[in-house]
Amino acid sequence: MTARVQVYDPAMCCSTGVCGPTVDPDLIRFARDLAWLRHHDITVDRYNLAQEPGAFVDNATILAALQTEGPECLPIVLVDGDRIADAGYPTREYLIGLLASKVGD
Amino acid sequence: MLTVEKATFTESAIGMLARHATPFLFFTGKGGVGKTSVACAVGVALADTGSRVLIVSTDPASNLDEVLATDLSDAPRPVNGLENLYASNLDPEVAAASYRDALIGPYRGVLPDATVASMEEQLSGACTVEIAAFNEFAKLVGDESATVGYDVVIFDTAPTGHTLRLLTLPTAWTDFIETNTSGNSCLGPLAGLNAQRELYARTVEALADGGKTTLVLVSRADTSALAEAARSSEELADLGIRNQVLVLNGLFTATTVGDPIASALERRGAEALTHMPPALASLPRVEIPLLVRSPLGMKGLRLLAEATPGAGQPAGAMSAETASFPGASSMSALIDEIAATGSGVVMTMGKGGVGKTSIAAAIALELVRRGHSVHLSTTDPAAHVAQAIAGFSGGLTLSRIDPEVEVEAYRTQVLAGATGLEPEALSLLQEDLRSPCTEEIAIFRAFARVVAEASDRFVILDTAPTGHTLLLIDSSEAYHREVMRNTTDTPPEVLALLPRLRDPDFTKVLIVTLAEATPVSEARRLQTDLARAGIASYAWVVNQSLAETATTDPVLRARGLNEIPHIDAVIDREHRVAIVPWVSEPPVGEGLFALVGGGQPGE
Numbered sequence: 001m002t003a004r005v006q007v008y009d010p011a012m013c014c015s016t017g018v019c020g021p022t023v024d025p026d027l028i029r030f031a032r033d034l035a036w037l038r039h040h041d042i043t044v045d046r047y048n049l050a051q052e053p054g055a056f057v058d059n060a061t062i063l064a065a066l067q068t069e070g071p072e073c074l075p076i077v078l079v080d081g082d083r084i085a086d087a088g089y090p091t092r093e094y095l096i097g098l099l100a101s102k103v104g105d
Numbered sequence: 106m107l108t109v110e111k112a113t114f115t116e117s118a119i120g121m122l123a124r125h126a127t128p129f130l131f132f133t134g135k136g137g138v139g140k141t142s143v144a145c146a147v148g149v150a151l152a153d154t155g156s157r158v159l160i161v162s163t164d165p166a167s168n169l170d171e172v173l174a175t176d177l178s179d180a181p182r183p184v185n186g187l188e189n190l191y192a193s194n195l196d197p198e199v200a201a202a203s204y205r206d207a208l209i210g211p212y213r214g215v216l217p218d219a220t221v222a223s224m225e226e227q228l229s230g231a232c233t234v235e236i237a238a239f240n241e242f243a244k245l246v247g248d249e250s251a252t253v254g255y256d257v258v259i260f261d262t263a264p265t266g267h268t269l270r271l272l273t274l275p276t277a278w279t280d281f282i283e284t285n286t287s288g289n290s291c292l293g294p295l296a297g298l299n300a301q302r303e304l305y306a307r308t309v310e311a312l313a314d315g316g317k318t319t320l321v322l323v324s325r326a327d328t329s330a331l332a333e334a335a336r337s338s339e340e341l342a343d344l345g346i347r348n349q350v351l352v353l354n355g356l357f358t359a360t361t362v363g364d365p366i367a368s369a370l371e372r373r374g375a376e377a378l379t380h381m382p383p384a385l386a387s388l389p390r391v392e393i394p395l396l397v398r399s400p401l402g403m404k405g406l407r408l409l410a411e412a413t414p415g416a417g418q419p420a421g422a423m424s425a426e427t428a429s430f431p432g433a434s435s436m437s438a439l440i441d442e443i444a445a446t447g448s449g450v451v452m453t454m455g456k457g458g459v460g461k462t463s464i465a466a467a468i469a470l471e472l473v474r475r476g477h478s479v480h481l482s483t484t485d486p487a488a489h490v491a492q493a494i495a496g497f498s499g500g501l502t503l504s505r506i507d508p509e510v511e512v513e514a515y516r517t518q519v520l521a522g523a524t525g526l527e528p529e530a531l532s533l534l535q536e537d538l539r540s541p542c543t544e545e546i547a548i549f550r551a552f553a554r555v556v557a558e559a560s561d562r563f564v565i566l567d568t569a570p571t572g573h574t575l576l577l578i579d580s581s582e583a584y585h586r587e588v589m590r591n592t593t594d595t596p597p598e599v600l601a602l603l604p605r606l607r608d609p610d611f612t613k614v615l616i617v618t619l620a621e622a623t624p625v626s627e628a629r630r631l632q633t634d635l636a637r638a639g640i641a642s643y644a645w646v647v648n649q650s651l652a653e654t655a656t657t658d659p660v661l662r663a664r665g666l667n668e669i670p671h672i673d674a675v676i677d678r679e680h681r682v683a684i685v686p687w688v689s690e691p692p693v694g695e696g697l698f699a700l701v702g703g704g705q706p707g708e
Contacts, residue, residue, distance in 0.1 A: 011220075011227040028519070028534070049220065050227035053212045071220035 003080055003099050004043040007034070008062050010074040011050035030089040042099060049074065118352060118391035119143070119410040123150035126257050127319045127348065129246055129311065133263035134323035135333040137458040137624060139354040142400045143323050143393070144261040145172045146409040152190040153410075156256040160184075160192040161245065163238040163262045166630055167194045168623050174402035186403050191255070197238035201228070204237065226576055235541060239268045239308075246318075247308035263320060266340035267539050269309060313345030320349045322385070326356055326374035330458060335382035342384075351388040353378070357395040359658060366651070367658035369689035397663035399621060428652040428669055430684060432676040436464075436701040439644055439683045440471050443563075443613060447477075450559045450605070452569045453646070454635070455617035456627045460648045463692035464617050464685070465567035467700040473501045474698075478562035482506055482555045506551045506568055508544060515547040545570065553602045559611070569614070575603055575638040606640050613643035618675070620647050620668035625675060644681035647672055653686040 034044050047055040049071070056062050061083055065073045077084050079098050084090055116124075122143075132144040141162065148160045159181055162169040170177050173192055175184045179199070181191040205228045213221055245251050245258055252258050311317050320341055324334040338349055357374055359367035393412055400409040443451060451468055453461040462483055469481035482504045516538045537543065549570045558564050606612045614635065618628040632642050651665035652672060676682050690696035 011223040050224045051208070053208065053216060053224065057212065057215055066216055066220060070217055071223055 004045070004078075005034070005037060005095070005099075006059075006078040006081075007044070007046040008056060008059075008074055008076045008078075009046065009048045010071065012048050026089050033092040033095065036092065037095065037099075117411050117413045118393045119146045119150050119412070121391050122147045122321065122350065122352070123154065123410075125319070125350075126151060126156075127315075127317055128252075128257055129318045130257065130259045130321055131263035131312075131318065132259070132261050132321045132323055133334075133337050135330040135458055136456040136627065137619065137621075138323045138325050138330050139399075140323045141168055141172050141261045141623075142406070142409060143321070143352055143354060144259050145169070146400065146406045147321075148190055148192075148257075148259050149187065149403065149406045150410045151257055152187055155189065157189045157254060158191065158257045158259065159245075159252065159255045160190070160259045160261065161195060161241075162193075163195050163197055163241045163260065165196050165198040165234065166623070166627050167196065167261075168626065169194055169261065171622060172399075172401055172406070195238075195241040197234045197241060200241060201233045201237040204233075205229075235265060235268055238262065239264050243304050243308040246311050247304040247306075263337070263341070264312070265541075266337075266344060267536070267541065269312070269341075269344045270536055270539070313347075315348035318346065318348060320346050321352055322349060322388070323352045323354055324385070325354055326377045327458070328377045328380065331377060331381055331385060333457070335384040338384045338388065349388050351385050351390040353390060353392045355395040356392050357660070360660070361658050364656055364658045364661075365689045366654055366656040366687060367661055369691075370661070370687075373691065395660055395664075397660050398667045399623075401622075427655055428665065430653075430672055430676060430682075433647075433672070433682045433684045434644075436467070436646070436683045436685055437471075439615075439646075439681070440468060440475075440701060443468070444472060444475055444477060446610065448559060448562050449610070450556055450564045450566065450612040451615065452566045452612065453615045453617050454569050454631050454642075456624060456631070459617045459619050459624055459628075460692070461615075461617040462567040463697065463700060464615065464646055464648060465565050467692065467697040469501060469563070469565040470697050471701040472563050472565075480504065480555070480558050480562060480564045482564065482566050482568075484508065484568050504555065506548060506555070506566075508548055511547040511551045512538075512544050515543065515550070556602055556605060559605075569635075575606070575640070603638070606638075609641060609643065612640070614640060615644050615646050616642050617646045617648055620650050620652065620671040620675075622671065625671055642679075644683060645675055645679045647675060647682065647684045649687045650684050651687050653684055656687075 034046065038044050045055075049056060056066060059078075061078065061081070062076060065076060065083070075089060077090055077095075079095070084094075084098065122130075126147065130144070130147065132140045134140050141164075145160060148158045151158045160169065160173070169192055173184050174186075175182065175192065177192050177194045179193055179195055181193045184190040184192050205225065208228070209221060209224055212224075242260065242264055320338075322334040322338055324330045334351065338351075342349065357367075357370050359371045361367060393409070396409060396412060398405065400406050443449075451465070453465040453468075455461045465483060466481060469479050472479045478500045480502045484506050516535075519538060520535070548568065552566070552568065552570055555564060555566060616628050616632055618624045628645070635642065650668055650672065651661050652668040654661075654665065656662055656665065672682075672684065685700050688696070688699040690699055692700055
């Protein structure tokens with residue numbers, strides 16, 4: 001089975017965030033990490049609240065989080081459907097740790 | 106490829122543009138140069154010779170209805186009084202809003218209100234409107250069935266280089282439109298329009314076909330208008346749109362001897378044309394003389410269509426009686442009030458070409474002359490204010506916010522963190538960095554630095570962020586506070602900015618306009634946008650008014666009289682209005698004092 005990573009972003013103008021109010025180097029770093037994961041055959045899906053709200057409603061975990069914690073819970077990263085513990089965008093090392101068994105297979 | 110020879114006395118500029126018309130004509134140029142009037146006059150000239158013509162505006166502040174004297178909608182309607190001529194207003198803000206509503210509507214009540222609000226603000230930006238405008242072009246240019254029955258389609262606006270580059274980036278399409286999972290770009294508003302991909306490709310192709318498309322660059326004999334036309338010319342030529350024509354609109358030749366206003370105006374125009382940027386100098390060019398009034402309605406448009414250089418103007422000097430506006434204030438009275446507060450921010454806002462930089466510099470100099478400590482931050486390298494303050498004891502410090510420098514610094518900073526990105530992702534990121542939203546953000550950062558200085562002196566600025574940027578920063582800050590549960594690296598001056606701008610004792614916003622229909626309606630839109638961010642305007646400044654001058658030149662005099670209803674309308678609506686008469690000295694250096702003297706120019 002292929003591992004799957006899903007990223008639910010807060011409302012953003014663009015995925016790099018450069019249109020946003022402050023430069024967030026984390027967003028670019030994270031985009032690079034996602035590209036790396038894809039390169040290693042991990043399925044990566046990324047949703048922007050401002051453009052694909054349907055994805056947020058269709059996923060029970062995300063909808064529940066929005067309803068109980070509010071929009072401040074975003075971004076949320078799911079690995080094989082499970083919400084990862086880290087708030088914000090996880091580091092590549094953290095993701096590798098979680099995915100290690102699958103990447104290694 | 107078509108060529109247009111230089112206008113002669115036997116054929117009008119508009120006649121020549123009409124005779125060489127391609128199926129699509131795009132008009133572009135700086136605000137206030139007369140794009141819409143020229144576009145409509147070409148439409149009338151074509152319709153008069155039997156062509157079936159559609160005129161389309163995608164300007165959110167379109168005044169097509171007014172110019173054509175016809176109530177228009179988003180579907181083509183026949184123009185009053187003319188066979189073969191049709192027109193429509195395709196407002197990209199409306200298109201963006203309906204896109205927004207369609208996207209967000211189903212989630213109201215499903216997602217929390219705060220979440221929905223953050224989506225709405227993100228989808229209100231300049232990028233969304235820009236892409237929505239292109240979408241409207243594409244429906245007409247890329248789909249032949251949409252324009253069946255029209256010989257010529259005239260757009261009174263043109264796509265920007267940023268939009269065209271995004272649409273030609275293969276990455277943007279493959280990553281965003283096809284898979285729609287690896288992230289979004291400024292292309293966001295096109296989400297779900299994969300079916301239209303072919304349409305956009307055909308549109309970009311038609312734009313680059315000189316047999317189908319002409320780009321008409323409209324300018325006045327004015328340095329900054331010419332510079333903007335040159336920028337568009339080069340940028341769009343790089344993207345393949347090489348069939349270009351330059352229209353020099355509103356050229357003025359004095360007909361009376363010894364009128365200082367008339368001869369100064371003529372001299373300034375000639376000066377600007379002498380230094381025309383090379384990108385424009387090599388283009389085919391037509392010239393249109395300054396008319397006594399904005400050409401509105403069929404009669405006005407035909408006058409414009411028939412105008413040949415140096416002909417058709419009223420002759421003989423007119424009375425030098427000046428208009429007076431008892432409800433208006435003067436700049437000196439306005440500055441009395443500002444000076445009484447001892448410190449704070451003064452921002453001049455207005456569309457390009459209304460002279461907001463000169464007004465800002467003049468206020469700064471006058472405050473210095475009165476002994477105040479002032480920091481003037483200007484976007485204009487040519488304001489030449491430093492030399493004018495020699496001899497005054499008060500302190501003036503100067504700084505410059507250069508949009509290009511700020512954007513470049515921002516770009517460098519972002520790209521430095523982007524090493525190792527795939528080439529496709531990198532080119533998408535680079536294009537995001539050229540978006541209008543990015544430019545707004547970059548200038549905003551410089552702006553916030555300067556405003557922070559105004560606690561113990563005056564800070565005068567000739568630039569200001571849009572309401573959208575301010576709201577975005579506000580909501581983002583709230584978001585960061587919530588998520589991170591601590592302060593971010595957002596500088597303290599940014600945190601303090603919005604409360605400061607909302608405090609009428611701290612910040613005074615001057616809306617600068619000209620006494621003409623379009624600049625006034627554009628100024629109102631700026632005012633509304635600022636109000637959205639909770640910022641009220643302090644006063645309106647009607648700049649470069651001929652109504653209060655003593656010119657006897659027949660053209661200028663008639664133009665002055667035509668200003669009166671616009672000035673009256675501003676005075677009716679706004680509680681503080683200052684009128685600045687047109688001055689014969691260029692408003693630089695010592696010449697700036699003439700703007701704030703509150704009396705006749707040259708005083």
